[in-house]
Amino acid sequence: MAAQTIKWDPNTTLEKEDIQGLLVRGYSKLPYASYHLLRFNDLLDTKSYLQKSIPQITKASTSPDDLAVHLAFTYEGLKYLSLPEKTLRSFLRQFKEGMTEKHRSFVLGDEHVNSPELWEWGGPSNATVHALLMLYAKDNGTLEAAQSQHHNLFGHHQIEEVRMLATETLPNLKEHFGFRDGISQPYVGGFSSKQHDANEDILPPGEFILGYKNWYDQFPDSPILETVEDADDLLPNHPNNHKVKDFGKNGSYLVFRQLSQDVSCFWKYMKEQTASASDGQNEAVKLASKMVGRWPSGAPLVKAPQADNGQYANDNDFNYWKEDFNGLKCPIGAHIRRTNPRDSLLTEKTDLESKEMVLKHRILRRGRTYGTPLAESMKTEDLMDAADDGKERGLHFICFVGDLIRQFEFIQNAWVKFHKFGGLYEDSDPLIGTHYQKDGHVTDTFTVPEEPVRKRYKNMPQFTAVKGGAYFFFPGIKALTYLSRP
Template identity: 30%
Template sequence: MTGEGASALAGLGAVGVERLSGITLPAPSAAERASSGLLGDEEPGAEKTTDAASPGEPLFDAAATADIQGNVIPGFNKDHQRFLFFTASEVEGARAWLRWLAPRLSSMQEVLDFRREFRRERLESGSSKPSKTAIWTAFALSRAAVLKLLGEQALAEMGDRAFRQGMAARSTYLGDPATAGAPGHSGGWRIGGPDAEPDFLVIIAADEKDELDAAASVVISEAAVRGVDLAFDQLGENLPGNLAGHEHFGFKDGVSQPGVRGTTDDGEDISPRYLDPRNPHSRIFGKPGQPLVWPGQFVAGWPRQNPADPLIPDEGPGAFPVWARNGSYLVFRRLNQDVPAFWDFVARAAGEHGTDPVRFASMLVGRWPSGAPVSRAPEADDLALAGDEFAHNHFQFDDDTRGWTPSAELSGAGYAGDAHPRARSDVFGDVCPVSSHIRKVNPRDSGTDFGAPGDTFLRLMLRRGIPFGPPLAGVRDPSPDLVATERGLLFAAYMTSIEDQFEFVMRRWANSSVQPNAGGHDPIIGQSNVHGERERRLRLHASDGGERDIVLEREWVTASGGGYFFAPGISAVTAVLAAPASERSGRDES
């Protein structure tokens, strides 16, 4: 890693993003939204409505919020996490361990309570660190564990073929190399490769590293005495300092997450609503640019997304047995990132494209390192935009992005409004390339190969990833040992269809040069495997009005582990998975 690429990488994180502060009230509850008033003027011609929310949003009662795991909704989002993979050598011992583990799993309600309080703190102080700490635990099992604990019929009742086959068997289907020994080939994975599928995955998350390690030690020792062996232990940690929340290439990660429709017993929305309720877009978005998705896309047994109308759910039955209600599929990918190779390429290509390395890299990603979208900041990074959590995700690709009016509560709490430059129509990718990572995996308002933009809601996932390994970003003159150290992303995402969500996005969009719209492969996570050739291509618009085809001769992100898992409801761990066969509840189709 030399020259301009090394210099650009070393300069990342030199200046931190100042988050919003001085906002003293969180988003209103569902009941409060009904009586909130309009502040300011809507866009000309906008329809006015006084409805508080989309009709019929589901109620998550106390039983549901105690049963759904907290890393599914709302997500742990802790700085320090351990991913512990186990293999059970003795089935009854595994059941005994699960009986010990079940009461220690963190519920949706437990995590929601913490996250809501932290949200109040964050909006008021601007701090990214909570005043209180917590240790949380999540659990999931693989197809191999379903076979061991419940048998072949139970696995057959899991409707997702990808889960029933496992990730290693579908690795080349995802675009991973078919040639043994090639980087990313499943035979070289650290965990989850052929004939090395773990039974269980336990994720422990904490605010403090020493508390994390102490909790993990207890889980590992309790498993060991019951014949459940630790197969792999992976530490994931938020990057330090100004790079917090970034991935190893140096870009802010996880900016765009879907909201989940529904309210809890206390009347609060699961995903807060910040738009004025008389703006019709408040029925579709929580924060500006954050689509509200029906919970059945992420949690089994709940109303699912209807591609024809985002306000009306699809009530059709899901392909899950009864015991799987309140559970979710979990996709895990251990992704190595070749940071030096990425920035060496960027520096070389930027010179040929007539721009600087950071701007060129931002065109590949679709966001600047700070997280500011290229669509709203075409020429340079905008730290103020990046720090405004109500603005940095508010943009479209095909149409001009219109203004929005905050709810009365948000304005009254001190939010001054979104005064940042708006995104303009960019159908052909003149500003944000059609092949940029964020356009490939989430086309937003663009029509796709599957039709109208509403179909994109069906592909969204709840992402819970975290980096692993020491950073190179922000480091000047790194030692050879540091450069050679393994680093990357622990990709983790929850959904109710691995085939229609994760695999669809990877295979049909990221790995394609013409879908969801023509313009090239995803330059960050996309893969190409045409008759053994791994070459990818993308097309960028040049400043002189012309177009340039760019050839990517290698990947910078390669798999080094992975697996398909199922995260059951907490009650099912004890009542079904840990119970003797004579005591297990039914497994009929729901």
């Protein structure tokens, strides 16, 4: 194991009364959720809606047992709420330009079937989204009551619900392809009093929450507000300039991407590629696990290279540099090795240098699945044999970052999309990459290193597609209150 890295000052105290709770917990006790994309139509009515909603917002200081409510805003939404021009200019460029800016589509791999022109929401041909209301509940009745309450408020305040995105919790915390998900999350200093693992790296809260020191021992760029604009002295001073207020303090940037999953296509490809094997079904699962980097139970291939092993189902204590440098256990291009290379970046000279480089690019995931499973059991053999029902299913990918370009966009471009990642040649991420052959460029290959020779799987179809997406700002409670002032 590489040495533990700690970049957190334990004297740092998070202002959890001013932080929206989704930043510090994923609400495992609240399995029912829905996301509501909103458009404003009257400024005073919208501010009135915010005033009525803010008392319901769940703070990080509480761990609710029944309901959690959260609000976030697009750049267009903040403009609509009449934030001062200087404040609007001080947001990150990526947030202001939006996820669908032409160059950004290239950076993120939003081309071909992922093109924003094909999106169902958030794209250039779709209705403008101003805000995101997020509801989490203990049961369906509680969720429906909260939805009804807010729908009544929408009607009274001229707010249009552009789209409601439902969620579905799958058995055993799996995603639709049949693999255990959500195991690997960064440990953030100050988020929890829970004892962390001895080998667990501790990241500073400023990597994800504005107003606190980040990896570089600096305060991340945060939107400012002229002191004269804060007549009620609601917001804190900016840590680097006490002549202005820190509008971003205790807030974060939220990335939302709706990814559809073609489960039938996924397992059809696995079966086709292993049809000649004597034990085709097991070989199909093995190939799929090579692409994921974990077995269906969640066991990492580094710990269980030959077969699934439930005792490692929640295991996240592993690296690659010494355990699997050449990817003979977990292929270099596997999904979990691309999205979190741990200590295996070949551009670095040592495992410690590699690990610290990777830690600069972590994200905090808060996504949920949507749609009913193709097979109720979620067992791989049942998913493999199930007929395509034509229903929509997938993942609402949600993550928090303090820096959009250094964290989310870097991962998406340099690790997920890049076809030469880790010395590969024609491989994009097998699960969420863009697979195509066009103009001499090939990204529909998956390479499995083996001894004595590697094996390459070609003509891989697109297993996922982006259906919608946007960048949101997730403000602190005080900033929310400021936005609600007439």
